[in-house]
Amino acid sequence: MEHRPDPDELLKHIKSEEPGRGKLKIFLGYVAGVGKTYAMLEAAHQRKAQGLDVVIGYIETHKRAETEELVAGLEILSRKQIEYHNVSLPELDVDAVLKRKPQLVLVDEFAHTNAPGSRHPKRFQDVEEILDAGIDVYTTLNIQHLESLNDIVAQVTGVIVRETIPDRIIDEASEIEVIDLPPDELLTRLKEGKVYIPDLAARAIQEFFRKGNLTALREMSLRRAAERVDDQMRSYMQTRAIPGPWAATERLLVCISPSPLAEKLIRNTRRLADGLNAEWFAVYVEIASRPENNPTNRERIGRTLQLAEELGAKTLTLAGPSIHDAVLDFARKNNITKVIVGKPIKPRWQELWNGSIVDQLVYASGDIDVYVVSAEFESKKYVISKTFQPHRPLGRYLISLGLVALSTLISFFVRGNLEPTNLVMLYLTSVVVSAIFLGRGPSLLATITSVLAFDFFLVPPYYTFAVSDTQYIITFMVLFVISLIISSLTARVREQAEAAIRRESQTSVLYNLGRDLTSATDLNNIAQIIISHIGQTFAREVAIFLPENGHIHSFASSSNYQPDENELAVAAWTFEHDQPAGRGTDTLPAASIRCHPLRTPNGLVGVLGVHPKDTGSFLTPEQRQTLAAFANQAALAIERASLAEQAQQTKLLQATEKLQTALLNSISHDLRTPLVAITGALTSLDEQADDLNDEYRRSLVGTARGEADRLNRLVGNLLSMTRIESGAIKLHNEPGDIQDVIGTALEQLGKRVEGHEIKVKVPDDFPLVPMDFTLIVQVVVNLLDNAVKYSPEGSLIEVSALLADGKVRIQVADRGVGIPFEDLTRVFDKFYRVQRPESVSGTGLGLSISKGIIEIHHGNICASTREGGGTIITIELPLK
């Protein structure tokens, strides 16, 4: 049979060989004092001798001379002092290691818990960060710190170890070296005082260091190491498709219940899975008809699922009509080979009444194995979901009694006319009403009192509990049973309704957010919506952080809330690592803010931070889920807003480009047109020399000259415009004579004004006006040019100057076509030309340039319609 390499194994193999990630070597011992730190230091020296850059990150020598000797000769990085309750605690300085970037760093005590205020709660998380940066790490570990062995160690040694490491970390370590010491030798060393155990009193040490304990621990660590070797061997064989003696792939499924037994069950399953080299699943079944409403239980279930995940299971929550149905259905669909359940802890009679889950599983399992695991029932911490709720206010019971009394009263009056059996219906009604409106307890009370009242008041002999006709006993029983059923059913319906309402409120909160977000397009709006929704839903203050040039900054926050530097740092970490950080997470848990990355399929758009108003309150796991859902919505909305902005800018850019293109086309046309006549004339003169007579020749030359002039003026105008726009014009202000200006302008215009009568009116003794002479001449030239262009041949153009309000007013008036009222201000825009049937030559720059020049002089220019037809352009210049 052909063997192919197992793809999963290959992947694991590739990942472990990943370049860029540092390699982790663990020096594993079965108890303190076997010499792990010593061995680690020896190995470090060897590597150093080979030329590696080795530093010590954190070492615990416990003042042992031999260890201290080995420390000498290696560079030690200073520790980070964390202040906690006025005590300064030394911890591993991760930043110092990352900055130093050695090839290998030694970090003692892998399972250590960091002081509050450190970046990560646990040292192994610090080590993970160091490994991610590409630095190799050597570390030491005792066997009792492994999560999966935690309970066994507690059983064997009687000591519960709290600092544990998820097994996944061990599995991913590149090398494990077992430091072994026969227990006898260890005890000798203990006597010699060479072993130091922190956190344990002398008596406890003696208790702990009994030979039996030591042997058990030693066996555990050796076995674990052997398992790992076995794993590696299998992995090796599987990646190379070597046929081997491994078992058929098993798949395990364990069911989680709210009982405290669940955690033990999980660890058991993990060991089983290890031994069988099997994949395993942990599931919780939520039964629709009996939802788990107790918050303590829900929390426990959440934690158990999380533990299972940490231990390497795939976790799921299933829904179904009953536990065994849901479990077996899932098991069959996913090729589960073994189902593991815990032994029942409920009393036997309940099992008989409700049906035993285990029994049902076993009967229905078919070819799937069912393993039943036992445990000691440690404590009574288990809160069984009570079917009674004795906390209901007393009032309800009284009301239900009242209902029964009412039924009794009514029946009393009609007692003679109706058969008692019919009156039963009245009592049923009161029971139903109690069940619907008052609750399970009151309805049960109603049931009992109904039967009693029925017997007492309505069944002969009246006013006794004796029964004359035994048929009534059947009635009693039926009444009782039906009432019970009804009250139970209604109560169940109520509970389901409560659960549904709870779920619905979560959904509706999300729906509301989504609905409000869809209508907002502006980024600020969106931010405000997000802040107000989240703030209200979670009763917290919210901040939204957005990136700018790669760095995160606070974009918006709830009113009266401004994230401080520390909180900004948490947000920055979240943004860099794309992981939640802050309060309630594994990173920087002492912070006062909890930050979520805002992630979309296109990447990270920002960070969401929530800050509780009161430092005591924490989010429940459900709330965290909802918050994550909110964060997703927020991320999408923010992305949408920024994309919309981008689209807007692109549109704007396109519009600007279009305008520019139009302008360039217009200018290009205006520049080229004179050249047509010029080139035409010249080429004619050149090529057709013999065919032309004098008259034509003169005509061509005249045309070319005129057009060359026009072109020259156009170029001059464009240059002036450019200069004005770029602010490159420098005024040479000097006293100037207005009459001189007008005269010079007319001289420059020369032939162009030939066809018109020009009247100039400047009073004698008109004062000199401070101005840039050349520029103002240009203005007058432009205005006269315009007047000539737009008025008929032979018409009169008047130029006048006068003093008004301490200013100099110059006017150019024509009898031309005039300017429409709407355009009186727009004529001064660049390239504006009044739309007239007869096309007028020349670009519309003249007035615009004039305006620019007048404005530089701090003056005014405006156009007005002349009475009787025509236009008046008025310039005002300050007299200073």
Next chain:
Amino acid sequence: MTDSGQRILVVDDEAPIRRYLRAALSAQGFDVYEAANGQEAINAVLTNRPDIIILDLGLPDFDGIEVTRRLREWSQTPIIILSVREAENDKIAALDAGADDYLTKPFSTGELMARMRVALRRMTSKLDDPILQVDGLEMDIARRIVTVDKNQIALTPTEYEILRLLLQNAGKVITHRQLLRQVWGIAYESEMHILRVNISNLRRKIEPDPTRPHYLLTEPGVGYRIRI
């Protein structure tokens, strides 16, 4: 009017302009020499001894103003500078450095010839004419009488001086500064308003239509010129 045999030096870094000038001036009988930059220009003046120099201000090595200055250190050859419309300061600087007149590009051949004639005449005419006359305007320097169309005009001494300076250089531009210096003195170099007022008064007296000067032309930003 042909100026045969006279030598012209054309200094411009643009070959097409040199070609055009060579053609136009040769047609008038001039001997045309060319230079493409300042250094060549100075060498050419030394070598060819032209009668008149056409000098472009925008040269690649050192600018026309500098060329003018250097030439004026040892040569009185008339210089006409070519410049662009906006560069007023350059024009004034060149004129003050010793250039005789200027032309704004693009110019017509007629303008060019007119300017050149004026510049050359100043050189060739050694006689101090007692009577200066342009069209209807006549100034008898010896007797200090000014008439327009035979009508005597009463001028103030200052106005007279201004008119005399302009007429003696008829056709050539006189800068504001030159006018102020020569008529009032160095201390009055920057007193524009005095000049303006006097010019305005002068115009009112001698021009048939002061609003459209026939004789006394304003060169905007540069100075004044008598039209010939």
